[in-house]
């Protein structure tokens with residue numbers, strides 16, 4: 546099995562860089578990696594950055610693992626040293642991380658939960674913003690991509706109501722250095738128009 550060899554253990558949350566060998570210089574976290582396209586492209590492009598990639602969906606986790614190791618090589622195939630997987634809800638892990646421990650967090654095409662009565666399930670949520678402001682270091686980055694019009698308007702409203710992150714207008718074309726995802730390709734093919742936010746943690750706000 547490949548997953549146990551890559552798994553980020555909850556006990557490692559107090560010193561997350563120590564979960565990697567060699568110890569990376571920077572640490573990013575990706576919430577909901579889906580099939581893993583974005584996560585795998587990022588670890589290849591940034592070998593000195595450790596990535597904790599989180600996903601609850603078993604098929605997604607299997608899809609990423611299948612891209613990493615050939616069948617029959619699950620126990621011995623070489624694995625990227627700068628990737629660890631969290632195969633559960635990302636929120637308890639984020640809660641367990643030390644303050645200012647993340648250089649960046651990627652939230653690529655989160656589940657939109659478009660019905661108003663499900664709004665509290667959206668990852669972009671005032672309570673999560675406060676928690677992300679705790680774990681993302683001053684000057685660190687929070688990237689959000691979403692194609693859903695309800696989620697786009699919701700995200701703009703939530704971000705306008707907080708003071709922890711600087712919020713430039715979202716890009717209407719995927720910015721350079723943001724690898725594409727499977728979900729994004731489907732959304733564009735269906736005629737939806739994604740927006741991409743790159744937020745920076747405000748050094749002064751507490």
Ligand SMILES: C[S@@+](CC[C@H](N)C(=O)[O-])C[C@H]1O[C@@H](n2cnc3c(N)ncnc32)[C@H](O)[C@@H]1O
Nearest residue numbers: 577578579600601602634635653654726727728
């Ligand atoms: C719409 S899909 C997008 C997947 C991928 N980022 C992409 O763009 O192709 C959202 C993914 O986030 C995962 N997810 C949602 N909430 C999560 C959470 N709290 N922790 C980890 N994964 C989560 C879901 O299982 C789902 O695979």
